[in-house]
Amino acid sequence: MKKQPVVLVTGNDLAPQALELLKDFEVRFAGKSCTEDVLLALAKETDPVAIIVRYGRIGASIMDAAPSLKVISKHGSGIDVIDQKAAAERGIAVKAAVGANAAAVAEHAWALILACAKSVPHLNDRMREGYWDKSIHKSIELNGRTLGIVGLGEIGRRVAVTGVVLGMRVIAFDPYANAAPDGVELVNDLHDIYRNADVVSLHCPLTESNRGMLHRETLGLFKNGAILINTARGGLVDEPALAEALTNGMLYAAGLDSFAVEPMTAPHPLQQIPNAILTPHIGGVSDAAYVSMGVGAATNVLAVLGSVTADG
CATH class of the missing domain: 3.40.50.720 (NAD(P)-binding Rossmann-like Domain)
Incomplete structure (x- = not known):
């Protein structure tokens, strides 16, 4: 045989x-x-x-x-x-398998965006500790805020369209995109995303040219109190610089599903930062x-x- x-x-x-x-x-x-x-x-x-x-x-x-x-x-x-x-x-x-997990990753990006903006993990922990923070907590309302999408492939487009539906101004950077969904504005300079977005969500592939593109200087361009979401690749982000931006309050929060080294090495500085919401690269893992x-x-x-x- x-x-x-x-x-x-x-x-x-x-x-x-x-x-x-x-x-x-x-x-x-x-x-x-x-x-x-x-x-x-x-x-x-x-x-x-x-x-x-x-x-x-x-x-x-x-x-x-x-x-x-x-x-x-x-x-x-x-x-x-x-x-x-x-x-x-x-x-x-x-x-x-292009696009096969696009819906799952886009949904997970929004799970992280909402978890950051609404402080869901923090409030869940407080409730379990016996606290009722209704009188002292204010969440971030996304309606009317600016969502910046980096990479307008199938995942980025899905995230962008959801932002439009939620009443956000949506801007996107993708040097290979010739058109954007209705309600989404293409910008020509990536730094325009950093400077103007209240939420920056990464949806670009990792290449040698963009490896570590979010470092101390580029993170310094972000609006004070912005949120960073990364469901793309961990190598896009300088993790020590991000930890610093989260710790000093320059960024409000970050939702991360990808890391420079996977599985994440433990202990890791990001594990000790309460406004970093971490998931183990499972954005594309759905039924x-x-x-x-x-x-x-x-x-x-x-x-x-x-x-x-x-x-x-």
Whole structure:
């Protein structure tokens, strides 16, 4: 019996709908520990034709350990965890399940915006401690305030449209966007977002050109008392500078779902800052997105392998 080609999944599982699409392959799971050593050993052992990336990073050494590898498919949209230059040099396709988790991430961005503006975690803690702060607490009303969107892809557009519905002025910066949703104003200078927005929400991919773009100087351009939301990539933000801006009161709050090092190292300065609301990069992890991302990743694998077979 002919041995089935292997698809290696850097994670514990894949949606049943995705596994059905891959029924002609042997699907191997790397498990929870997706360190480079684990993935390198599995690549050498299984020589996969495809890798579906849920967790961990895929670099040149892992690619070289799998001479049959034709495609690396992201279970989601963030392909910065894949060494794209190394893949291109080896003729390996890199694909993303674009838009598969857009609704989930946009909803999570709004969960963080509202949690920050309405002090939900703080008030929840106070209630559980026996306090009733109705006479002393005032939340931030978002109606009439300015929402600044950095990156107007599928996620950013969803966040922007919700801001319009809530009565906010919405401005957006995206050098690749030719149009914006109704009620959203495109600006030509990223610094206009920083200077004018009461809430700044990041929805751009991480590249070498924008890595660490929010540092002490750029954070210093923010309106006093602004809110920062990051459901994109942790590498966009200089975390020590952000901690300083939160601690000295320059920023009202920050809602963060992405971090420079993941899992977040503990102890971490942000863990001790009460106006930093932290979630473990789960913005795109919903019941529906789990299926959409799995199906999207599997479909991309089949598309590349089908074209390779046709060409070969």
